[in-house]
Amino acid sequence: MEKFLAENGDASIRDILKENDVDDLEVLASMTESDFEKLGIISFGKRRKLVLAIQKLKSIGQNHEPSEQQQGPCDVPVALAYEDAAGDGPSLPDAKRKSNIDLREALSNTFEGKVLCKHLDNGQTLSSKQRIMLVKIAVACLVEKYGLWPPSEQKTLLAKNIVNTWPSTKDTTPMMAGHIDWMKFSPPNPTTMKKHITYFKETFHYRRAFIANLDHSVTDVLDVFPRVQDVDALIAIDFSMMHGDLTADTFISKWSSFREKVMQVGRKEENVTQLVERFKMLTDVDTVCSRVDAVRYLFYNVPEGTHVEGAIEEIKEKGYRQPLIVTIGPPMKPTQFWICLDHIPVPGGSSVVESFDKLFKSFFVFGLDYPPVLMNFYEYFAAFVYEVSNASAVKPLVRTFASSVKAVE
Known part of the structure; x- marks a missing residue:
């Protein structure tokens, strides 16, 4: 931990993390740029440097994991596997198997979790903030039980069980198949960039309808599509899809x-x-x-x-x-x-x-x-x-x- 922060942070960052009991790499690796901002790391550049260093650390660790876990660390939230949970992805050998993580119990440990659980039990759909909370709790459970690289089977099982327990969590956006959530919670990197751009194009009509709703501000749009902030080409892609490719670099x-x-x-x-x-x-x-x-x-x-x-x-x-x-x-x-x-x-x-x-x-x-x-x-x-x-x-x-x-x- 000390070596990592010495190479990728400074004294102020070390003090902030220490004050908030972030004292080991496993906890640090589960954090996002939004988490760093909430802790008071004001500099955008410092936050991005930490996120990129964590991604690199995960990649190194992934290459040393057993083959069962080669699909990667838990950097993609389990609730984003809705397309698998909906039956669009490969099914497990035993369709009746269940995750051995009791997410309902984990939700009941906090007041916000209890409210979220009641909301889900009533069959109501999730807001963006509620969906983020569910994802964070699910990821925390996986990391606590299996470490930084949970078996891919367990990630899929938990995603399936979330949807089976609370059907309202299933992504029912027409033709989206979980694209919006995947983009929202998957940090862009050279490996995922092509998929980000493909999904962004495929959600074009949904996004135009969303923006046309006068009740939504730019902040609301960026909350649903935050990759616009860190993938440089996305605004140009939307503009060219609105007016034709010839306008892209006019x-x-x-x-x-x-x-x-x-x-x-x-x-x-x-x-x-x-x-x-x-x-x-x-x-x-x-x-x-x-x-x-x-x-x-x-x-x-x-x-x-x-x-x-x-x-x-x-x-x-x-x-x-x-x-x-x-x-x-x-x-x-x-x-x-x-x-x-x-x-x-x-x-x-x-x-x-x-x-x-x-x-x-x-x-x-x-x-x-x-x-x-x-x-x-x-x-x-x-x-x-x-x-x-x-x-x-x-x-x-x-x-x-x-x-x-x-x-x-």
Whole structure:
């Protein structure tokens, strides 16, 4: 334990874990990034480093386990084996065999577990939080009885018995076959990445219907699909499935030539002045802002060394409208890029261009409205750069600017 933390943590992390009685590798290996955050490890980078180190530790341990356990440690919660429990996976030699873990007894040991058990006994479906609790208790039981690498048979047996005891736990989402839960609780790594992307595409229509429900916020969407936060391609995948594959890298591929044309138009001061004056005449004066103010609707910069969580807190305090791009480092040459969605940081990429591409697509993917002061700005990109909206529907001012850019040789 000490050696592991010396290589993958620091004194502050060791103190936090010690204060919370996390004193052996087996307990540590059962923890998730959310667990580390609840303990007060604020730095996103430190949490991710711990999670990746734990995954590596499990992989090393897995390679030294007997063949019966070669399918891996208990890093995929047992309740995610619903597709097997529903009869879609391979059946066991003895279909009547039961898990020797009494999950009902484990639930009765805590007040929250008793409430959950009563909820299940009444045949009610689980909320996201309740499902997480059930999974955590089930995994804890397996780890306590069998250690870090429970036999795969026992994981499957427990999953089957959960569904047989409480049928309401079965994933009945049409055509999903447990995909949503699997993505939610399975950390992405080189081995699982292909499956994550496949399942994400297959849940597209479910996700669109979920997002279309106005009662759901971005936070709700990310709670059901948290992999959007750590699998870089998912927002682009949703956007391309909404508008066609040709839109996937439209902005990034056009950026170099587009940037030069816009700069040439910007150098013609007379045209710019005329456009601004026309804009003031055609638009409610309350929605007109300076170039500096407009940039603030797009970017929020913090100094090098600031954790992204600290930047998010500043955005909360100042009441900045989201989504926007958070940059860390020198304003003209930042080193980190994030998208702030409902006060949740999502990696933005390796450059301002990649970050703006993800920012723009986020409005469509999460069903968000453009900030009023940047309505023309975003409508221009939607109609004339990404070409995902009707150019004839935008304001004459926007079409005039688009014509000026297009006319540049």
